[in-house]
């Protein structure tokens with residue numbers, strides 16, 4: 001029977017980043033992906049990377065992730081196409097302004113001193129298509145930006161393979177073997193693998209991996225849409241990622257066009273990923289209000305993928321005490337592309353050194369049983 005020190009279930013950005021960080025520390029690791037690497041949520045995401053969160057632990061995680069994105073090519077030998085265009089959060093309600101004033105104080109206290117307020121006039125200069133009639137203020141962080149999900153995933157995967165990790169595509173995890181109160185192995189569509197540590201990196205499907213081990217991992221799938229327009233010079237390549245916080249509408253330059261997304265907050269959980277064109281019409285109605293010029297931009301392509309949401313919109317990182325050897329790196333609630341680089345480094349440290357350079361206990365699985373949930377409010 002094949003064996004490994006660690007088996008990773010799921011080959012999105014999280015699984016690939018973790019395979020790299022473990023292989024770099026000479027851990028013998030097998031990653032199993034039932035489709036192809038990065039083909040699910042990771043391959044359908046908008047590539048946004050930001051530090052402007054409401055929970056301090058997310059800000060600290062993201063400060064580390066931004067450093068890792070900046071150094072990605074030096075570290076892995078592959079480009080990340082990380083472009084620090086900044087993120088502009090557009091605020092239109094007094095309560096949002098108050099909340100983001102608190103956020104801004106917290107960001108500065110954590111060393112994110114480049115984040116700053118931008119008034120409506122300056123916002124209109126930064127984003128020429130923006131309608132600022134009802135804008136009360138914005139926050140802007142110039143070190144935020146966008147990166148290429150395909151490049152980052154394949155960069156981590158190649159670098160992990162070079163260090164000896166075995167990454168297998170088309171292999172499905174179908175069961176977890178438990179004995180003596182701990183993980184003993186993984187059953188797959190291609191045979192059994194003996195291991196004492198399993199990482200659940202199955203994104204929107206994490207709950208099903210949990211059920212294989214008799215655990216309830218509270219992650220639900222939610223469909224989210226993206227449309228990309230044809231050539232659109234009104235949103236230049238330097239345009240920041242712009243987020244209309246009230247409606248969740250966001251857009252950033254993508255090639256010569258614009259990538260536009262918005263969450264349908266009324267849609268119940270489900271695994272469907274076909275495009276709901278009626279919802280896309282609603283999205284373009286919102287776009288016409290916030291950035292009227294976008295209404296005339298034709299759709300070149302559109303797709304949908306899944307958010308993997310937890311009850312508090314925070315990731316689940318670390319060991320699950322109910323079952324020795326079962327670890328989670330899942331439930332990123334729509335910000336897993338940007339969080340995976342830091343999460344992977346810190347989880348490797350926690351596994352091998354029993355402590356991590358940034359405390360990730362706020363993301364512990366045990367918070368659900370304790371009922372100590374702190375909602376991440378800056379979710380798009």
Ligand SMILES: Cc1cc2nc3c(=O)[nH]c(=O)nc-3n(C[C@H](O)[C@H](O)[C@H](O)COP(=O)(O)OP(=O)(O)OC[C@H]3O[C@@H](n4cnc5c(N)ncnc54)[C@H](O)[C@@H]3O)c2cc1C
Nearest residue numbers: 010012013014034042045046048173203305335336337338
């Ligand atoms: C439209 C959209 C826009 C987004 N925009 C952003 C953004 O701008 N920035 C950001 O940070 N995040 C964004 N996200 C969220 C981001 O895509 C996810 O948080 C992230 O990709 C999660 O990575 P993952 O590796 O955990 O999951 P995935 O990429 O989904 O990988 C999990 C993998 O597990 C595999 N798997 C499942 N079950 C099994 C099994 N039994 N055996 C083997 N393999 C299995 C799946 O096939 C899948 O490939 C967006 C998501 C969507 C849908």
